[in-house]
Amino acid sequence: xxxxxxxxxxxxxxxxxxxxxxxxxxxxxxxxxxxxxxxxxxxxxxxxxxxxxxxxxxxxxxxxxxxxxxxxxxxxxxxxxxxxxxxxxxxxxxxxxxxxxxxxxxxxxxxxxxxxxxxxxxxxxxxxxxxxxxxxxxxxxxxxxxxxxxxxxxxxxxxxxxxxxxxxxxxxxxxxxxxxxxxxxxxxxxxxxxxxxxxxxxxxxxxxxxxxxxxxxxxxxxxxxxxxxxxxxxxxxxxxxxxxxxxxxxxxxxxxxxxxxxxxxxxxxxxxxxxxxxxxxxxxxxxxxxxxxxxxxxxxxxxxxxxxxxxxxxxxxxxxxxxxxxxxxxxxxxxxxxxxxxxxxxxxxxxxxxxxxxxxxxxxxxxxxxxxxxxxxxxxxxxxxxxxxxxxxxxxxxxxxxxxxxxxxxxxxxxxxxx
Numbered sequence: 539x540x541x542x543x544x545x546x547x548x549x550x551x552x553x554x555x556x557x558x559x560x561x562x563x564x565x566x567x568x569x570x571x572x573x574x575x576x577x578x579x580x581x582x583x584x585x586x587x588x589x590x591x592x593x594x595x596x597x598x599x600x601x602x603x604x605x606x607x608x609x610x611x612x613x614x615x616x617x618x619x620x621x622x623x624x625x626x627x628x629x630x631x632x633x634x635x636x637x638x639x640x641x642x643x644x645x646x647x648x649x650x651x652x653x654x655x656x657x658x659x660x661x662x663x664x665x666x667x668x669x670x671x672x673x674x675x676x677x678x679x680x681x682x683x684x685x686x687x688x689x690x691x692x693x694x695x696x697x698x699x700x701x702x703x704x705x706x707x708x709x710x711x712x713x714x715x716x717x718x719x720x721x722x723x724x725x726x727x728x729x730x731x732x733x734x735x736x737x738x739x740x741x742x743x744x745x746x747x748x749x750x751x752x753x754x755x756x757x758x759x760x761x762x763x764x765x766x767x768x769x770x771x772x773x774x775x776x777x778x779x780x781x782x783x784x785x786x787x788x789x790x791x792x793x794x795x796x797x798x799x800x801x802x803x804x805x806x807x808x809x810x811x812x813x814x815x816x817x818x819x820x821x822x823x824x825x826x827x828x829x830x831x832x833x834x835x836x837x838x839x840x841x842x843x844x845x846x847x848x849x850x851x852x853x854x855x856x857x858x859x860x861x862x863x864x865x866x867x868x869x870x871x872x873x874x875x876x877x878x879x880x881x882x883x884x885x886x887x888x889x890x891x892x893x894x895x896x897x898x899x900x901x902x903x904x905x906x907x908x909x910x911x912x913x914x915x916x917x918x919x920x921x922x923x924x925x926x927x928x929x930x931x932x933x934x935x936x937x938x939x940x941x942x943x944x945x946x947x948x949x950x951x952x953x954x955x956x957x
Contacts, residue, residue, distance in 0.1 A: 625781035627673060627768045630832035633776075634764065635853035637667055640836040642951040643859050644849060649938040651865035656937055658842060658866060659945045665840045669776040670850070671832035672753055674760040675741045675789050679797045681824035682732035685805045687817035690722040722813060728820065731808050735800040736761060737793060741785040741830065749850055752862035753835075759854045760831040768832070777837075781830055790828070797824045842866040878930065882923030889916025 648658065655661070697719060700712040738760040740753050766772065801822055809817060834853040839846065849863025889912075896909040942948050 625673075625783065625786065625830060627671075627778075627781070627832045628829040629765045629767050630671060630769075630772055631759065631762060631764055631834055631854045632766060632772050633669060633834045633853050634856045635834075635836065635851070635859060637836070638951050639856070639955050640838070640851045640853065640859070641665075641667060642948065642955050643861065644838050644851065645942060645945070645948045645951075647849070647861055648865060649935070649942055651867070653868050653934075654938060655842070655866055655868040656934060656941070658938075659941050659948075661842055663841045666838070668837045668839070669853075670835050670837045671773060671776055671778045672745070672835055673741050673779060673781045674738050674757050674831050674833055675786065675828055676738040676760040676831050677736070677789075677793050677826055677828040679735045679737065679793065679800065679824050679826055680732075681735070681797055681801050681804075681822065682730065683801055683805070683822035684728060684730050684820045685809070685817060686726065686728040686820045687809055687814045688724050689727045689809065689811035690724045690813035690815070692720050692812040693723055694718050695721055727810070729808070731801075731804050733800065733804040735797065737796050738831075739789045739792070741781050741789055742779045743782040743785050744779055748862060748864075749848065752850065752860075756833075756852055756860060759833045759852060762854050764854070765831060773832070776834075778832060790826075793826060793828075797826075798822065838863070878923050878927035882920045882927065885916045885919025885923065887916075889913050889920065892916060 645659070648654065695718065696716055698714045699717055701715050702710055703713050704710050738757040740750070740757055742753075745753050798819075801819055801824070805817065805819055836851040836853050838849040838851060840849075841847070843866070845866065847864045847866065849861055851861040852859055892909045892912040896913065943952075
């Protein structure tokens with residue numbers, strides 16, 4: 539009988555709820571809104587978008603998570619399997635640098651290394667070139683916002699200053715002098731601004747070390763005008779590196795900070811007045827359009843005395859080829875160069891030391907000319923070893939260059955691709 543008087547019971551503690559409009563149990567505080575509770579539970583499990591790292595909300599009607607930042611939608615299962623998703627490129631840059639030209643530039647780059655072995659061209663083995671597409675994300679950010687700042691305008695004003703003077707009899711008197719000065723009138727102001735920014739970055743985590751750093755440094759290639767819609771016809775016979783989901787998320791998160799930095803630059807560029815202070819962005823929104831682009835590279839592999847070396851060469855522009863990688867180094871030549879550099883520095887250090895001693899007058903005056911001579915001797919030692927080191931390096935470079943122009947593979951390529 540008593541139970542019939544209870545309009546509702548808390549599903550958590552069983553306590554009586556007499557007010558049908560209440561949202562929380564008066565006994566234990568548990569929410570009685572089943573829909574909201576379901577949403578809260580879902581959002582506890584997934585707090586960040588796996589695509590860009592922004593907070594997400596769960597749509598109970600569609601049974602999907604939604605991200606307001608990158609507009610991704612996904613299910614709980616899709617979120618768990620995000621790392622296993624395969625990203626497809628939107629476009630690519632076809633290879634613009636032929637194999638022969640890449641190989642020719644590689645030989646020229648190889649002999650320019652510091653203390654490269656003089657016999658390197660004769661001992662290179664297993665030289666192989668592979669066409670590789672490396673993925674980048676190119677993002678276009680369109681932003682707008684409002685700013686607020688104290689704006690100052692310069693204004694000239696006249697004022698009178700009294701100057702004390704003396705007449706011919708020595709009597710002092712004050713005379714008014716009119717002067718001008720610049721003052722700043724400050725007023726708080728606000729306005730709107732907008733702009734567009736571009737950013738690209740490497741979205742592959744297979745590359746490591748100096749090769750990865752080089753690949754990042756040439757990310758601007760993702761914006762070259764020769765971009766084409768992705769077509770497998772261009773990638774036949776090449777290797778395409780994977781678009782890594784974790785790198786995509788990392789880059790998308792960095793774009794938020796990038797967009798804010800660009801917005802602040804735009805704000806400062808449009809601030810009026812002669813001076814400003816306390817400037818800040820008061821409102822900020824932006825839209826992001828991103829595309830995955832495959833950028834072409836030549837991967838060059840070779841051996842020297844049984845050790846593997848790798849070089850990557852840009853292949854998106856024929857008129858501007860860049861490369862980076864590893865070269866062998868002659869330990870003997872490196873030791874000689876370091877010794878010459880060290881001896882020269884000892885001479886310079888001794889010269890500076892004798893100069894300081896002479897300037898501080900620590901020694902008797904009679905030793906002044908002697909210490910001055912020692913200063914000059916120290917400088918002479920430094921110059922001697924600097925010249926000797928320069929000649930040593932120049933001789934090696936000249937020898938390598940002569941070897942290059944006698945190397946059969948290079949001579950053949952030089953005829954095909956003249957300077």
